[in-house]
Amino acid sequence: MTMSPFTRVLLGLCCLLVALWLVAPTLVVVPMSFNENKSLAFPPKGFTLDWYANFFSNPEWSSSLFNSLKVASLVAVAATVLGTLAAFGLDRMKSASAGWLRMILLTPMIVPGVVLGIGIYAVYLDTHLVGTLFGFVVAHTMLAIPFVLIAVSASLEVFDKRLELAAASLGAGRWTTFRTVTMPLIAPGILSGFLFAFVTSFDEIIVSLFITSPYLKTLPVQIYSSITRDADPTVAAVGTILFLATTLLIGLGLVLFGRERRT
Amino acid sequence: MATAVPTLGRGAAIGIRSVSKHYGGFAALSDVSLHIEPGEFMTFLGPSGSGKTTTLNLIAGFTDISGGHLDVGGKSVVGVPAHKRNIGVVFQHYALFPHMTVGGNVAYPLSLRRVPAAERTERVKRALEMVKMTDFAHRYPSELSGGQQQRVALARAIVFDPPLLLMDEPLGALDKKLREWLQLEIKRIHRELGTTFVYVTHDQEEALVLSDRIAVFNGGRVEQIGTGRQLYDEPATLFVGRFIGDSTVLRGAARSDGTGTALTIAGETVVTDKRLSGGGVPVMLIRPEKLRLQRRSATGAGDGLNRLAGRISEVIYLGSGSKYEVELADGSTAIVRSPLGDESFAIGDPVDLLFSPADAKLLADDRSADTTLT
Numbered sequence: 109m110t111m112s113p114f115t116r117v118l119l120g121l122c123c124l125l126v127a128l129w130l131v132a133p134t135l136v137v138v139p140m141s142f143n144e145n146k147s148l149a150f151p152p153k154g155f156t157l158d159w160y161a162n163f164f165s166n167p168e169w170s171s172s173l174f175n176s177l178k179v180a181s182l183v184a185v186a187a188t189v190l191g192t193l194a195a196f197g198l199d200r201m202k203s204a205s206a207g208w209l210r211m212i213l214l215t216p217m218i219v220p221g222v223v224l225g226i227g228i229y230a231v232y233l234d235t236h237l238v239g240t241l242f243g244f245v246v247a248h249t250m251l252a253i254p255f256v257l258i259a260v261s262a263s264l265e266v267f268d269k270r271l272e273l274a275a276a277s278l279g280a281g282r283w284t285t286f287r288t289v290t291m292p293l294i295a296p297g298i299l300s301g302f303l304f305a306f307v308t309s310f311d312e313i314i315v316s317l318f319i320t321s322p323y324l325k326t327l328p329v330q331i332y333s334s335i336t337r338d339a340d341p342t343v344a345a346v347g348t349i350l351f352l353a354t355t356l357l358i359g360l361g362l363v364l365f366g367r368e369r370r371t
Numbered sequence: 372m373a374t375a376v377p378t379l380g381r382g383a384a385i386g387i388r389s390v391s392k393h394y395g396g397f398a399a400l401s402d403v404s405l406h407i408e409p410g411e412f413m414t415f416l417g418p419s420g421s422g423k424t425t426t427l428n429l430i431a432g433f434t435d436i437s438g439g440h441l442d443v444g445g446k447s448v449v450g451v452p453a454h455k456r457n458i459g460v461v462f463q464h465y466a467l468f469p470h471m472t473v474g475g476n477v478a479y480p481l482s483l484r485r486v487p488a489a490e491r492t493e494r495v496k497r498a499l500e501m502v503k504m505t506d507f508a509h510r511y512p513s514e515l516s517g518g519q520q521q522r523v524a525l526a527r528a529i530v531f532d533p534p535l536l537l538m539d540e541p542l543g544a545l546d547k548k549l550r551e552w553l554q555l556e557i558k559r560i561h562r563e564l565g566t567t568f569v570y571v572t573h574d575q576e577e578a579l580v581l582s583d584r585i586a587v588f589n590g591g592r593v594e595q596i597g598t599g600r601q602l603y604d605e606p607a608t609l610f611v612g613r614f615i616g617d618s619t620v621l622r623g624a625a626r627s628d629g630t631g632t633a634l635t636i637a638g639e640t641v642v643t644d645k646r647l648s649g650g651g652v653p654v655m656l657i658r659p660e661k662l663r664l665q666r667r668s669a670t671g672a673g674d675g676l677n678r679l680a681g682r683i684s685e686v687i688y689l690g691s692g693s694k695y696e697v698e699l700a701d702g703s704t705a706i707v708r709s710p711l712g713d714e715s716f717a718i719g720d721p722v723d724l725l726f727s728p729a730d731a732k733l734l735a736d737d738r739s740a741d742t743t744l745t
Contacts, residue, residue: 270462270464271466271468276432276433277433277460278528280483281452285454288479
């Protein structure tokens, strides 16, 4: 079917508008980070890298970045291990309850963050976990497991289980089969789950706001408290850096995921 | 029986005694017993759902038996996990590891057995030579055709010298030409190795080409075990008679006495010198080459032959002769093969069907898979 030139132009214009709409916030943040004045005015005036320098030299900013990296790394590892085990178990479960279990494991994605935040906060107050590294890792891991579960389950779905029978007939026990056949073939799914888990934790703000303390702030919390205090363009610089970093990670994850899907 | 080629006699015997397999309330196998000789080429033949693949999976150890005894090489393997049975398996869908090269796939069982690197290379090379895939060692499975992948899978299943090789419809996904060629390759490899082969197929021609003996499965039971010739010439049941080769089945009002059995079909009576030993309703089964066609209304049957009136309903030219389908008075269809040089007939010709009483096999009716009668 061919389109008339008019329809083609109209369609192109619509697509362009939607695309512009989607990237507009980013397009605002990036120029603002080079603003010479200490304000979040848009459009910005002049050009400076001072706010980037401030981000890396101010201990408040650098320590929160370090906290975020630490939490996100631990969360990525924990969520990947747990999520992969869960995906594997659910994949092999024959009973109908597997579907229900899967739904329960996915609830952290569906339940509003505020609701989770209040619940976690209430428990953490009693158990003195507010503002602790352990508390952050546990809360974020819960939020990240669904992403690992989805990515690994998708890999397992296309994984040919008859290969495991073949490996067994050739002399491989269960663990050897998993190590030499199953894992290498679902590795792209595990890796993309790892990346999504990392980014989920690194970006997380709602639950973090509830369980943070002046002694342990993650980067998103620091951005939020900074912008509620004063109009410091450093947040724009941080935003730009975060935008670049997450785009790279998610992009990598999607590439791996896409490759997995095709085989 | 194992062919007369001198082999190392490395094949394992298999003993299956009163084996059953249940899935919930469903009996996939009930009371199956059969013995496979060392080095024998045994084929499990039957329609889908007949239990032949289930039996293969039980031998491989992919599922556990529900009851009975299962021995491989004289030792019980009940409860022994698949990876400790040392049995080669070739699957219908190849099941090559996509992340390993051809060489890597074939070396896999040797690495698991900690075979030293130098010997490993040598044995991989030998196995690939045997299936004529030496030039493909560095390719990945996705770069090979179906037939090539199956040859690699065969090399992988024999490289560790298992005393028993199981094949589950290995040629089922391939086209006819390639299938026929690979059948001969498999036969040659069986001869060279001396390993016991158990082969599952639903294709009776394939079973006849390959096997020393064939076990015919139906409804979770073994109907008969024998050489292809035994099954064709002396079917124990109507099911076996119909499953192996073409056949004509005659049903009618039966009457037995001391000298034999007579069937009356739509007013015409045919006789045989046999009697049904067990119970059941007797039917006659006649092979297509035992039937003769004659133009209608020639002389009467004074020559001791049975005679049935019919009409040609289909003519199939085979090159070496012709195959005719003849519609009989009761509406059933007879299949006749006549050699080149015999009188030829056209569709609609009225004919007489002649056969000797000695050539009719008498079997108990099972009323199964009946497509000719309404």
